[in-house]
Amino acid sequence: MIIQDDLLAPDVVADPYTYFGRLREADPVHWNPRWGGWLVTRYDLVVEALRDWDRFSADRMASLALELSPADRERLSLLINYFSKWLVFTDPPYHTRVRMLVNKAFTPTSVERLRPRARAIINELLASVANRGGMEFIHEFAFHLPVIVISEYLGVPPEDREQLKEWSDETSRIFFIRADEPDRRERSQEGLRHLLEYFEPLIEDRRRHPKDDLISALVQAEERGDLLSHDELLATCTVLIFAGHETTTNLLANGLVALMEHRDQWELLQQNPTLVRPAVEELLRYDGPVKATFRWAKVDTELGGTPIRAGDRLLLVLGAANRDPRKFAHPDDLDITRTPNPHVAFGHGIHVCLGAPLARLEAQEAFLALSQRFPTLRLADRPREYHRTLVARALKELWVEWS
């Protein structure tokens, strides 16, 4: 079998499931010379790599630092310094300490108290478009919900949200790898610099005037001793605002497309609102917001019998694992009653998405409200285009209508 190696080819971006599904059956640990790394697509192997932090590192900045010349390292030192404190890019023991501290704010129990507010925000957003008979779902709904929720939870004033989105988008340029952006690292560093400059005085303010918000809670944790240094606190604020932006938006948009393309499942949900919890899990499995995640081999090892050398990078294709017939019956069917549903849309192991309980809550309330309020919702007759990136499964626009 000849496997084309352009991971950003238009047909792969439009439908990653067919491409990565073929790879999963033909060569589940596949060397892609063009990208320069291993593509891992089988469920059991993706999970094995995610579970084993002794063999597979999440430390992206260590590998980036190796790729850069000394001059570039110097130029990008701010970026490297703060990203190397982002939970997603760290290994134990640093990861363990910070995750334990921040985790408390994002447990299912902790975020449950945000549910009434999420419901109110959803109702406001939907009420503002209800009479129009249609909307561009991403920019008029799916973007606002997670940003308002995380901004309020953190303690960011509403008038600053737009500005934070811009900086957050700039920061993200380094992650959403695109071929046509040679200066993306510099732009990413500038975005991050703005975010840091924004949070610095906010943290100082909460130090003097604690409020009932997450920044205050993190500051207090900092002051209780060696739990969180000032730089770690800043890094954590930036990662939370950043992570609160794009992923949940894409979960809502991809999930809505899946339901619209499986009308029977939409109607099933509409008639049985209690199915919303398994429905959200199934939407995460079927077409989740994150296609893949990275790891770096720390030692010479093997995965599924394929030798991997220390330093090699791996793309763990979550979307392909979630469609693995060895794990899921009828994996290409959308079944909102599917239980159990051990998908890996939020990852697996110690790096499992910190915000997962909050994302679940927001998506549950959003799909509940949409299905109850707009039972006639349908996709508008417009072409849909995905951003050309390796990691995010992200539509550019999504037009919907109702009567």
Add this chain to the structure above:
Amino acid sequence: MSRRLRITIDYDRCVGSGICILTAPGVFAYNAERQSTVTDPTAEPAERVLEAAQGCPQLAITVEDAETGERLFPPPGLG
């Protein structure tokens, strides 16, 4: 308070975040698959076990009173 607890782990939900193990070491440990397993339900105070269950991002841990069967976590409506 020395309440006897029955701790159950749902292996379809457990992703091995390790949070329970760090919160209540002695009660929870990694098994060979790097999922959580209960080694000794009595090794930590009940409060600590409940804190571990609450910390689980996946709601994979159920805690009951071993004598009465009363469910202590998760509360109804959460999972």
